[in-house]
Structure formats: C-alpha cells, structure tokens
Amino acid sequence: MKTVVIVAHPDYSDSSTQQFLLESGKHLEEVYYHFIDDKEIDGHKERQLLEKYDRIIFQFPMYWYSAPYELKKWIDQVFDDSFIKGRMEGEGKELGLVVTLGVAEESFAAGKAEKFTLSELFRPFEALASKCQMIYLPIFSVSLFHYMPEVNRKTLLIKYQQYLTKSNEGTFKSEEEWFITYLEKYRERFSDERKGRINLILNQVKENRETLDDLLVLVKEMREDAY
Amino acid sequence: MKTVVIVAHPDYSDSSTQQFLLESGKHLEEVYYHFIDDKEIDGHKERQLLEKYDRIIFQFPMYWYSAPYELKKWIDQVFDDSFIKGRMEGEGKELGLVVTLGVAEESFAAGKAEKFTLSELFRPFEALASKCQMIYLPIFSVSLFHYMPEVNRKTLLIKYQQYLTKSNEGTFKSEEEWFITYLEKYRERFSDERKGRINLILNQVKENRETLDDLLVLVKEMREDAY
Numbered sequence: 391m392k393t394v395v396i397v398a399h400p401d402y403s404d405s406s407t408q409q410f411l412l413e414s415g416k417h418l419e420e421v422y423y424h425f426i427d428d429k430e431i432d433g434h435k436e437r438q439l440l441e442k443y444d445r446i447i448f449q450f451p452m453y454w455y456s457a458p459y460e461l462k463k464w465i466d467q468v469f470d471d472s473f474i475k476g477r478m479e480g481e482g483k484e485l486g487l488v489v490t491l492g493v494a495e496e497s498f499a500a501g502k503a504e505k506f507t508l509s510e511l512f513r514p515f516e517a518l519a520s521k522c523q524m525i526y527l528p529i530f531s532v533s534l535f536h537y538m539p540e541v542n543r544k545t546l547l548i549k550y551q552q553y554l555t556k557s558n559e560g561t562f563k564s565e566e567e568w569f570i571t572y573l574e575k576y577r578e579r580f581s582d583e584r585k586g587r588i589n590l591i592l593n594q595v596k597e598n599r600e601t602l603d604d605l606l607v608l609v610k611e612m613r614e615d616a617y
Numbered sequence: 618m619k620t621v622v623i624v625a626h627p628d629y630s631d632s633s634t635q636q637f638l639l640e641s642g643k644h645l646e647e648v649y650y651h652f653i654d655d656k657e658i659d660g661h662k663e664r665q666l667l668e669k670y671d672r673i674i675f676q677f678p679m680y681w682y683s684a685p686y687e688l689k690k691w692i693d694q695v696f697d698d699s700f701i702k703g704r705m706e707g708e709g710k711e712l713g714l715v716v717t718l719g720v721a722e723e724s725f726a727a728g729k730a731e732k733f734t735l736s737e738l739f740r741p742f743e744a745l746a747s748k749c750q751m752i753y754l755p756i757f758s759v760s761l762f763h764y765m766p767e768v769n770r771k772t773l774l775i776k777y778q779q780y781l782t783k784s785n786e787g788t789f790k791s792e793e794e795w796f797i798t799y800l801e802k803y804r805e806r807f808s809d810e811r812k813g814r815i816n817l818i819l820n821q822v823k824e825n826r827e828t829l830d831d832l833l834v835l836v837k838e839m840r841e842d843a844y
Contacts, residue, residue: 455741459693462686469681505747506740513737514682520732 393421393554394443395488398450398461400427407490407535411449414547419575421554426464436468441477446524447554448515449488455504455511465518478522484558485519486527487512488550495533527558566599620648620781621670622715625677625688627654634717634762638676641774646802648781653691663695668704673751674781675742676715682731682738692745705749711785712746713754714739715777722760754785793826 395415402408402425415421424439440446450457489508497503498511508529509516519526530553532546556568570592577588622642629635629652642648651666667673677684716735724730725738735756736743746753757780759773783795797819804815 453693454689454696455744456683456689459686459689462681462683462689466680466686504744506744510737510740511744513733513740517682517731517733517738 391420391444391555391557392442393445393447394439395421395423395447395449395554396461396464397423397425398427398448398458398464400458400460405451405490407451407532408449410535410543410547411488411532411550414550415554418551418555426460428460428463431464431467433467433470436464437473437477440468444482445484445486445527445554447486447488451490451492452511455506456514469518469522474522478524480523482525483522484525484527485515485522486530486553487515488530488532488553490535491531491533493533495531525558527553563599566595570595618647618671618782618784619669620672620674621666622648622650622674622676622781623688623691624650624652625654625675625685625691627685627687632678632717634678634759635676637762637770637774638715638717638759638777641777642781645778645782653687655687655690658691658694660694660697663691664700664704667695671709672711672713672754672781674713674715678717678719679738682733683741696745696749701749705751707750709752710749711752711754712742712749713757713780714742715757715759715780717762718758718760720760722758752785754780790826793822797822 397408397412399405399408402412412423416423422443448457448461450461453459456462489512491498493504495508498505498507500506508531512529516526530550532550535543535546538546551572552565552568555572557564573588573592577585580588624635624639626632626635629639639650643650649670675684675688677688680686683689716739718725720731722735725732725734727733735758739756743753757777759777762770762773765773778799779792779795782799784791800815800819804812804819807815
C-alpha cells in the first residue's frame with residue numbers, strides 16, 4: 391500500500407508538532423509527503439499524484455473547526471466531477487485525516503466547551519470520501535503536543551506510523567502483524583546490538599502468537615461443547 | 618437591526634443566483650453587502666465592520682460540502698480569540714448562512730446521495746457561532762435556482778428578505794408584523810395606483826389580525842372553562 395500525506399500548515403517548518411510527525415513518518419518507504427501552501431495549484435499534476443496512492447491523508451492543524459483555507463483551496467481546485475468519476479471511484483482508495491489541536495480532545499463533545507465531536511465537525515471530509523467512493527478512516531488527532539510527556543510521544547510515533555501504513559483493521563492480530571513486518575523491514579538500519587534485541591522481541595511476539603492461536607482453538611472447542 | 622451579508626463567490630457577477638439574491642436584498646436600508654475574494658484581507662478593518670452589525674450572514678455556493686476557500690481564508694484571518702472575547706461575545710449577535718446548491722436539497726439526508734444534512738455539514742459554522750456566543754440561525758438554502766419557476770422565485774425573494782431582516786421567530790404573528798413594517802416602509806417607492814393596492818392589503822392584514830386576536834381570546838376562555 392502506498393500513502394500520500396498532504397500537509398497543509400501555514401508554517402509547518404515552525405511547528406514542533408508537524409516536525410515531530412514528519413520525523414516519525416518520512417523514513418517509511420511507502421509514504422510520500424506533499425506540502426501545499428497558498429501558491430498556484432496545477433490541478434492536473436495534483437490529480438496525477440492522487441491517482442498513484444491507495445491511501446490519501448490530509449494533515450493539518452484545526453483552524454476554526456475546520457482545515458486551514460490552504461487545504462480547502464487545494465480541494466476546490468483539484469477535485470472535480472470527471473476526476474472523481476473517472477479516476478477515484480471504485481479504486482478502493484482510503485481517505486484519512488491527521489488533525490492537530492490546540493485544546494484537549496475531550497472538549498469536543500456535547501455539553502463540553504467545543505460542543506461537537508471531531509467526527510461531526512469533519513463531516514464535509516466524510517462526505518467528500520463518500521462522493522469519491524473512498525473508505526473514510528477514523529480521524530487521527532493529536533492534541534496539546536507541547537505538553538505531552540516523552541512516553542506518550544513514543545506511543546504517538548507508533549500510532550501515527552500505523553495510521554499511515556497499517557491496514558484499516560482494529561484487531562490485535564493486525565497490529566501484531568504490522569509490528570512484525572516493520573521490525574523485520576527496518577532492523578538492518580540499526581547497530582548489531584540493537585538488531586539482536588529486535589530479533590529477541592520478534593521471536594517473543596511470534597511465540598506469543600502461537601500460544602494465542604492455540605488458546606483460540608481451545609476456546610472455540612469449549613464453546614462448541616457448551617452448546 | 619442591522620445586517621451585513623458577507624458574499625463569497627469566485628465570480629458572483631456571473632452567477633444568476635447571486636445576482637437574484639443581490640437584487641432582492643440590496644434596496645433594504647438595514648442591509649449591507651460585503652464582497653470578499655482572494656485578495657489581501659485587512660483583518661482590523663473587517664473586525665470593525667463585523668462589530669457594527671447585529672446579524673452576520675455568510676452567503677456562498679456550496680463547494681465540496683463546505684464554503685469556498687475564499688470564505689475560510691477570510692475567517693482564518695479575521696477571527697481571533699481576543700476579537701471574540703472582547704467584541705463579539707455577549708452582544709446578542711446572530712450568525713446565518715445563505716447557501717446555494719447545485720443539487721436538490723432533498724439529497725442531503727441519510728441514505729440519500731449526499732448522505733448528510735446541511736445542518737450536519739455546516740457544524741463548523743455552528744461551532745464558530747457558539748464560540749462567539751452568537752445565535753445560530755436556521756440555514757437558508759437555495760437549490761437548483763436555474764430550474765425554479767417564476768412563482769417560486771417570488772416566494773424565495775420574500776423569504777430571503779425575511780432571512781436578512783426579520784426577527785428570528787417562527788410565529789405567524791412575527792411574519793405578519795414583518796409584512797406590515799415593510800409594506801409601510803417601502804410603499805412610497807411605488808406609483809399611486811400600486812400604493813392604493815398596498816394600502817388595501819395592509820388594511821386587510823390588520824383587520825385579519827384583530828379577528829385573529831379576538832378568536833385567540835375566545836379559545837383561551839373556552840380552554841379555561843374546560844378544566
């Protein structure tokens with residue numbers, strides 16, 4: 391699967407959140423970052439770009455309950471009916487949003503300060519995905535990055551990489567498989583000592599999987615006996 | 618009450634819908650039209666403008682389930698926290714949307730082609746109004762104007778004028794009062810013959826109101842007797 395991340399931030403080089411996300415994702419082989427701004431847009435070129443990728447991610451800070459205008463400008467100029475009908479529909483493509491927030495995500499709910507959930511506020515993107523017959527991915531939000539402790543940042547890094555590259559499945563098994571694939575793929579980049587530890591972890595995960603599979607068979611048999 | 622209509626249309630002089638709306642509203646004394654485009658925005662000047670009006674209307678065609686980017690650019694550059702806290706909050710201002718659609722409004726519903734209602738798609742504006750402690754008005758939508766018969770256009774004209782100037786109350790009485798006010802205010806602009814007909818209508822409406830008020834008193838008495 392190939393992923394393109396369309397980054398719309400008025401000044402992403404000055405944003406520590408955007409820099410962190412970029413550092414987390416840029417070495418992944420199947421991920422391409424595309425930065426947009428207020429400059430002239432070549433609709434034809436942008437449409438050719440979108441065609442090449444299976445997963446399209448819009449990454450931006452939330453401004454007034456929506457994307458910054460630069461992204462809307464890009465969408466207004468790139469998407470049109472004939473492009474959707476001819477080159478997006480029926481391709482099984484996915485659309486995702488990586489949204490950074492300046493307030494706690496908990497405030498986005500009925501009765502709370504921001505009143506509406508992110509799912510509600512980003513309906514226009516869900517509607518666009520539906521129009522293009524794309525699969526709409528769960529929103530990936532990053533709130534209050536500045537105040538995030540180091541350990542949470544590490545989790546964020548992994549979750550973000552998974553959002554860009556992992557199959558859209560909520561099972562524990564798919565998460566496990568993602569770890570195995572990525573540890574095997576990138577272990578060569580590390581020192582021998584680290585490689586040794588990665589191999590240990592890999593073996594452990596695989597063994598755990600065997601035990602789990604055995605247990606699942608057992609549970610299934612017990613259930614059948616019970617009826 | 619004073620109303621400002623912020624019009625965001627990439628080419629409003631070429632849009633017959635926008636021209637119709639402008640022709641319908643521009644002679645109303647308490648309504649001011651403000652046209653925005655992709656040019657430089659003087660945030661300070663725009664904020665001074667907003668302060669002066671009680672009802673703020675965003676008028677635009679729906680592009681990809683949202684406003685054209687020109688409006689988002691304007692919002693991104695005009696609104697900020699200190700402006701909201703200092704000069705919008707607690708002023709009892711109202712925010713309304715006049716949205717023109719290229720498809721039938723009925724398709725905006727669960728299970729229909731566009732999947733989401735206009736109320737859902739424009740949540741970001743509702744959230745903005747809530748943030749500014751403004752009253753969010755029901756969305757005023759105009760769909761398929763090109764195919765609209767003359768009689769529907771006349772109704773549209775009145776409904777649109779009411780959206781810009783009538784108090785936000787759903788009662789029949791408030792609609793009646795709006796008609797009386799506007800017929801009395803603008804009858805001088807017409808020929809003597811027309812003025813005569815307007816006066817006849819005015820008298821009729823006022824007489825009807827007296828009869829209705831009498832009936833309402835009667836109904837109230839009957840209800841009280843029944844208990």
